[in-house]
Amino acid sequence: MSISRNQQVCLSDTPYYHCVSRCVRRAFLCGEDPINGTSYEHRRGWVENRLLFLASVFSIDVCAYAVMSNHLHIVLHIDEDKAKSWSTLEVIQRWHQLHKGTLFTQQYEKEEVLPDYAITLAEASAKTYRKRLMDISWFMKELNEPIARRANFEDGCTGHFWEGRFKSQALLDEAALIACMAYVDLNPLRANMAKTPEDSEFTSIKQRVVSAKSKHQPKALYPFVGNPRKDMPDGLPFKLMGYLELVDMTGRIIREGKRGAIDVSLLPILQRLNVSSENWLCIVTEFEKRTGKVVGQEQSIKHYSESHHRYRKPNKTCSKLLA
Incomplete structure (x- = not known):
């Protein structure tokens, strides 16, 4: 039985959520249709522009995103304090x-x-x-509905463009957050749409790489502010260069089709989170298959289940891999 959205999103558990919207029947409505050769590639730009615009209006930050041919991945951060300060x-x-x-x-x-x-x-x-303005459902509504209307007008038709309900996953801890972000940023590589992360169009990783070359971070995305510490500013609890190295090295292995180990000594993020390189490769390539409504390490899952009095605990496959 599906869980209502207001029960899935609980800011006392986590402000981070992974959202996925898919086109109806998973048709190629945003990329190039391999059957008739019609290109809808420009619509990916519509989605990206609308997404980043909404991030400037809502009290919801975009941590990572990838606009694919027939679906959209976003990792969002809800800033409740910011909304209350307005x-x-x-x-x-x-x-x-x-x-x-x-x-x-x-x-x-x-x-x-x-x-x-x-x-x-x-x-x-x-x-x-x-x-x-701090509600994920409203954020996704304001993202998806205008795109659907615009696409239907272009096609001269009516009906659904997106599936009726977007998928939402709560990311309970840092390990779940970094794994989900990397999974999203590497989606184009896994789909053979790009050869390197920085070549993947309509993604957050491309924006971050381009900005990093100019020694700054993109204003439209939630910034990396370094490892957790006292008086930490608002932002992602990781170092930017460490994350870019993690995604680049993982992408190389995925692109070459290898399952070999990553040199963990070069990846301080995994060391800090105590995630093995073997488990990392598994979860970052199969994130959606191995996760449910909530994602986190075993202790995070246990705490979540107890606090919500859920006797049917979420799938632990992912939590074991993140350990």
């Missing part, structure tokens, strides 16, 4: 980038003189908007 005016301004709002929110944004009842109504709307 003023009523800022919430309304952000929402109006997506929708026109109400007459009262429009007047509030223009800072017109309003009667008390109108201010109360505008503030009530802003309260609703604030919740939506």
Whole structure:
């Protein structure tokens, strides 16, 4: 039985989630159709642009993404504190980038003189908007629906473009987070769509590599801020260069079709997380096959199950590999 979305997303467990949207019937609606030769490659650009735009509006950060021919992977971070820090005016301004709002929110944004009842109504709307702007379901809705409408208009048809419900996985700890991010960033290599991570179009890894050459990080993506420490700034708890080396070395092995061991001495991230190189290769190439609604090491899975009183515990295959 499926679990409702509000039960799957719990910020007290983790702010990190892996979301997947697939085209209906897994048809080639975003890439090149191998049957009739029609190219829909430009639609991948639509998805990427919309995704990064939404990250600038919502209190949700994009950690990793890959826009494939018939599906989309995103690793998201929900920043609850950021959303709570916004003023009523800022919430309304952000929402109006997506929708026109109400007459009262429009007047509030223009800072017109309003009667008390109108201010109360505008503030009530802003309260609703604030919740939506840190909600993954709303984020995915605002991503998928405009793309579907645009694609259907281009095709001169109606009906579903995406499958009805996106898949969501909670990433409970650092090991699950880094494995999922690498899995997403390496999707084009595994699908033979690119030869190297930096050549993979419409992916976060390409953006990070290009920016790293200029000695900065892409503003549209959640930044790497280094290993956990006191007074740590907001960002991914890993070193950027360590992650890029990890993805590059893993990608080389995947591309060459080898299952050999990685030199762990060159990969401080795996050392810190105590993940064996053999297990790493297995999980990073079969992440979706080996995971369920929640992903993490055994202790994280155990704590999650106990706190949610779930007697049918999530699949432990992945948790053992991450150990």
